[in-house]
Amino acid sequence: MSGPTRDRLRPARLAVPDVLRTGAVGLRTRPVRALLSALGIAIGISAMVAVVGISSSSRADLDAQLETLGTNLLTAENGSTMFGDEASMPLAAEAMVDRIAPVDEVTAVGRIPDAGVYRTSKIPVAETNGLVTYAARAGLLDATGTEVASGTWLNDATAHYPAVVLGSLAAERLGIGSAGPDTQVVIDGRRFTVIGVLEPAELTPELDSAALVGWPVARDELGFDGHPTTLYARADEDHVEAVQSVLAATANPEAPNEVDVAQPSDALEAQQAADQALTSLLLGVGAVALLVGGIGVANTMVISVLERRAEIGLRRSLGATRGQVRTQFLTESLLLSLLGGVAGAAIGATVTLGYATTQSWETVVPAWTVLAGLGATVAIGGLAGLYPAIRASRLSPTEALAAP
Amino acid sequence: MIGSRGPEPMIELDDVRKDYAGGVQALAGVSVLIRRGELVGIVGPSGSGKSTMLHALGTLDRPTSGTVRVAGHEVGRLSDARLSALRSRYVGFVFQHFHLAAGRSAVDNVADGLLYTGQRIGERRRRAALALERVGLGHRMRHRPHELSGGEKQRVAIARATAGDPPLLLADEPTGALDSAAGAGVMALLRGLNRDGTTVVVITHDHDIADSLPRRIRLRDGRIVDDER
Numbered sequence: 001m002s003g004p005t006r007d008r009l010r011p012a013r014l015a016v017p018d019v020l021r022t023g024a025v026g027l028r029t030r031p032v033r034a035l036l037s038a039l040g041i042a043i044g045i046s047a048m049v050a051v052v053g054i055s056s057s058s059r060a061d062l063d064a065q066l067e068t069l070g071t072n073l074l075t076a077e078n079g080s081t082m083f084g085d086e087a088s089m090p091l092a093a094e095a096m097v098d099r100i101a102p103v104d105e106v107t108a109v110g111r112i113p114d115a116g117v118y119r120t121s122k123i124p125v126a127e128t129n130g131l132v133t134y135a136a137r138a139g140l141l142d143a144t145g146t147e148v149a150s151g152t153w154l155n156d157a158t159a160h161y162p163a164v165v166l167g168s169l170a171a172e173r174l175g176i177g178s179a180g181p182d183t184q185v186v187i188d189g190r191r192f193t194v195i196g197v198l199e200p201a202e203l204t205p206e207l208d209s210a211a212l213v214g215w216p217v218a219r220d221e222l223g224f225d226g227h228p229t230t231l232y233a234r235a236d237e238d239h240v241e242a243v244q245s246v247l248a249a250t251a252n253p254e255a256p257n258e259v260d261v262a263q264p265s266d267a268l269e270a271q272q273a274a275d276q277a278l279t280s281l282l283l284g285v286g287a288v289a290l291l292v293g294g295i296g297v298a299n300t301m302v303i304s305v306l307e308r309r310a311e312i313g314l315r316r317s318l319g320a321t322r323g324q325v326r327t328q329f330l331t332e333s334l335l336l337s338l339l340g341g342v343a344g345a346a347i348g349a350t351v352t353l354g355y356a357t358t359q360s361w362e363t364v365v366p367a368w369t370v371l372a373g374l375g376a377t378v379a380i381g382g383l384a385g386l387y388p389a390i391r392a393s394r395l396s397p398t399e400a401l402a403a404p
Numbered sequence: 405m406i407g408s409r410g411p412e413p414m415i416e417l418d419d420v421r422k423d424y425a426g427g428v429q430a431l432a433g434v435s436v437l438i439r440r441g442e443l444v445g446i447v448g449p450s451g452s453g454k455s456t457m458l459h460a461l462g463t464l465d466r467p468t469s470g471t472v473r474v475a476g477h478e479v480g481r482l483s484d485a486r487l488s489a490l491r492s493r494y495v496g497f498v499f500q501h502f503h504l505a506a507g508r509s510a511v512d513n514v515a516d517g518l519l520y521t522g523q524r525i526g527e528r529r530r531r532a533a534l535a536l537e538r539v540g541l542g543h544r545m546r547h548r549p550h551e552l553s554g555g556e557k558q559r560v561a562i563a564r565a566t567a568g569d570p571p572l573l574l575a576d577e578p579t580g581a582l583d584s585a586a587g588a589g590v591m592a593l594l595r596g597l598n599r600d601g602t603t604v605v606v607i608t609h610d611h612d613i614a615d616s617l618p619r620r621i622r623l624r625d626g627r628i629v630d631d632e633r
Contacts, residue, residue, distance in 0.1 A: 009477065011489040012522025022519065029507055314503045317464060318564075319492020319520035321485045397464040401499070 011321045023331025025311075026304050027339075034336055037293075037300040041340025041380065042347060044290025045373045049348025051286055053365040054355050055279040061361040062272055069145045069203050071265040072240050076231040076251045079260040087258035088227050093251045094137075097231055100250055102239035107139035108228035109212070115188040115222050117164075117211040119174050123186075129173040133187055133211045134229075135218035136165075143232045144204045151179025151196035158195055159214025162187075162221060165196035169208040187211060188222050203264040204232070290376060293340060298384035301333050305392045312392055313400030326393035333385020334378060341377030345370045411439040413473070414572055414603045415461055420470035422456050422626075430456035431467065432626035438605065440571065443598040446607045447614040448623035454607045455576065457623065461605060462495050462574045463487050475571065492520040496565030500577035502557045504549040510536060510560045511545040517564035528567075535567035536560070539593055555586025562593055566602070573597060575606045579613060591616070 014022070027034040076097070078087045090096075097106045115133040116125060140146075141153050152158075154165055164185060166176060176183055176194055183194040192213065201207040218224035231251055235243035240263070248259040305312075312325055320328075349365045356363040415438040422431040430453045438444055438461075448454050459465040460472055463479050472479040475494045482490065496517075504513050514532035515525070523531070536545055539559040549557055558578060565573055575594060579587030591606075591613060598604045606617065614620050622630035 009482065009486040009489040009493075011485045012492070012520060014519070014522070015524065018519060018525065021525075025505070029505075310503055311505065314499075315520075316488070317462065317491060317495075317497040318517055319488050319490075321488040321520075323485070324488075324520065398459045401464070401503075 011319070011324075014324060014327075019327060019331055020335070022328045023335050025328075026308070026332045027335060030304075033300060034339070037296045038336055038340035038343065040293030040296035041290065041337045041377055042293070042344035044286055044288075044293045045341050045344025045377060046347035046351065047286035047289050047344075048283055049345050049365065049369050049373050050351040050355075051279055051282040052369040053348060053352030053363070055275060056364040056366050056369075057352060057356040057361045058275065058359070059272060060364045061359070062268060064362070065202060066265055066268065069265065070234070070237075071263070072235050072237050073144065073203055073264055074233045074235055074240065074244055074247055075204070075262050075264060076233070076247050077260045077262070078229045079258045081255070081258055087252070087255060089229070089231070089252050089259065090254070091226055093228055093231060096250050096253070097233055097247065100233075100235075100243055100246060102236035102243055104234045104236060105139060105143055106231060106233045107137040107143040108231045109134040109136045109140060109207075109210075110215070110218070110224055110227060111229040112188075112213075112218055112222050112224045117170065117174065118186045119176075121186050121189070129170075131170050131173060131209055131211060133213060133218075133222070134207075135215045135222075135224050136212040137215060140207075140212070140232065141198075143234055144201055144207065146201040146204070146207060147199040149178075149197045149199045151194070153196055154212065154214050160216045160220075161214070162190060162192040162217060163195045163214065164192040165198060165212045166194055167198050167208040167210045167212070168200045170211055171197040173209070185211070187213070190221055202268070206230075290380065294337070294380035294384050297333060297337050297340075297381060298388070300336065301329060301385050301388035302391075304332070305329060305388045308392075309395060309400045309403035312395055313397050313403065316395075316397035316400065322393040325395075326389045329389035329392045330382065330385045333389065334381040337377045337381030337384065338374070341374050344377075345373050348373070411441050412476075414438050414440045414442070414475065415605075416471075416473040417457075417460065418471045418473075420457075420460055420467040420472060422453075422460065422465070423468045430626055431460065433470070434623075434626070434628055435470075436621060436628060436631065438603065440603050441598070441601060442619060443595065443604045443617055444606070444619045444621060445614040445617035446605060446621050446623060447609065447611065449609060452623040453626040454609075454623055456626075458574055458576050458605070458607050462497060463491055488520070492568070494570050494572055496568070496570040496573045498558070498561050498565050498573065498575040498578045500580040502549070502561045502581075504557055504560060504564075506549055509546050509548055510541060510552070510563075513549070513560055514564045514567050517567050521568050531567050532563070535563035538566070539563045553586065554582045555589050558582060558586070558590050559593060562590070562597075566597060569602075571601075571603055573602050573604045575604065577607055577609070579608070579610065587613070 081087045094106055094108050097103060112133045116128045117131040117133055138154060174185060179194045179196045184191045185194060219226055244261055247261045249256040252259045352365050353363045417434050417436045420431050420434045423429050446454050460467055463474055477490055511532045514535050515528040518528040518531060536542055539562055541559055578590050594604050608614055619633045621628055
């Protein structure tokens with residue numbers, strides 16, 4: 001036996017599993033309380049994960065949409081003259097725009113004024129349903145990325161005959177479910193056969209409420225003057241801005257200021273930006289919930305330390321150092337909030353999955369959200385547990401043992 | 405070999421005083437020497453300073469003045485961490501109210517007594533089982549405290565205190581919460597541990613129990629009034 005005075009008396013370090021097991025004692029002995037205080041954290045984290053997840057999923061859906069629709073579509077639309085009348089682009093506008101080198105394809109529609117679209121000739125003229133008739137070039141569908149829902153698109157032959165393709169909204173308002181040889185509408189007093197109905201046009205929603213007829217038939221039958229009112233141009237991806245800057249001057253060289261140029265994908269992006277502002281607000285609400293959850297954990301820990309003084313005294317008598325008591329309660333607090341954090345992240349991801357599924361979006365829960373959420377719970381657990389843990393460790397063993 | 409020179413000191417108290425805030429003097433200069441292998445009773449009415457003395461012996465509290473040496477270590481000079489290590493290795497405590505963790509089995513309660521020795525869980529459980537066998541509770545391993553009688557609970561507590569084979573066992577009114585039969589059983593257990601070499605100090609206000617011990621230190625008003633063998 002070595003002399004006791006030479007004994008170094010070094011306290012043993014607890015193995016990590018023992019630290020965890022000891023930290024979980026409070027959770028095991030008071031499961032309901034642990035569950036309730038973890039719930040506070042879970043609500044905060046799930047709110048934040050769901051908000052970010054849903055907005056990311058929506059963003060991913062938009063990106064996918066833009067991917068298929070392309071962001072290189074530009075429109076040049078008749079603006080107004082300086083007297084407030086509607087301006088008019090020259091007949092050669094299409095051909096001129098086509099000569100801009102980076103323009104891959106150009107197409108046009110021309111609005112036919114006062115050509116209302118009606119289901120039958122019995123409908124009063126004033127009930128236009130907000131529908132507009134356009135003369136459309138054959139290339140319109142390709143250029144705008146719009147799909148046909150039923151029937152067919154206009155071709156060189158049908159463009160000469162009284163045939164019409166309806167936008168999705170126009171078909172709905174006229175009560176037409178699908179195209180067919182027996183389905184006719186009345187345009188400007190003449191019967192037109194509905195040969196096609198379009199899907200909603202994501203980039204060019206103005207086509208949704210349109211009745212589209214061939215360019216030749218419009219001139220022959222509907223008194224169309226042949227001047228395009230809107231040009232659709234697909235530009236080379238790398239030169240969209242350059243094309244945008246010269247588009248007005250090219251379409252209407254005499255009065256470039258009477259042409260409104262736009263990039264339709266901008267509108268979708270702007271809508272997304274508006275959603276983003278709401279996301280920030282909701283994220284703030286989630287953060288407040290998380291803070292309240294953290295205070296709940298701190299409260300639980302303070303009470304836990306008060307109630308378990310006898311246990312603390314016993315552990316000190318068994319040889320626990322102040323540091324080990326502190327670690328025990330800090331671990332408990334961390335486990336508590338981590339429990340809430342993991343549950344919250346799972347709930348948030350599930351909510352995102354559910355919402356994205358109902359919107360037929362792809363579910364995107366960014367890893368950084370989950371990691372940031374768990375990081376926040378660890379920080380909150382540490383902060384909430386620090387003061388109670390220090391109080392527990394400062395307790396004198398004799399006072400602790402005297403507690404009932 | 406130390407044995408040839410007689411038992412060496414387990415605990416030495418030299419002029420130990422303990423004052424509490426408010427002018428209460430719990431220990432008013434106590435000097436005592438307890439050697440290895442002794443079985444000592446500390447006796448006195450309540451308020452005589454018994455508990456304070458036990459806390460000083462067990463290094464749970466530091467005296468206001470005077471020196472305490474346990475197993476050769478001067479307690480006043482040790483940091484909290486070293487004192488904790490000293491307790492984990494040299495001292496086992498038995499309390500009047502057992503201080504068992506509710507909801508945990510007897511073997512887990514005993515194994516937890518070894519937590520701060522740094523042994524692994526498997527080793528702790530093995531030793532806990534042995535310690536429970538030793539106190540005659542081999543058939544109660546899986547029972548939780550509320551399923552045990554008072555005497556059995558105190559025997560679990562003794563198993564916890566002795567599972568690490570500490571050379572010193574301090575018992576604070578170990579029979580105070582038990583009927584006389586269970587109390588006799590606990591005392592028999594403590595005597596047995598002492599026979600096997602453990603230094604045992606028992607605090608009691610029960611004179612019958614005190615009189616059955618080989619050495620009795622009587623306290624009154626924080627002073628030793630009698631130390632008889």
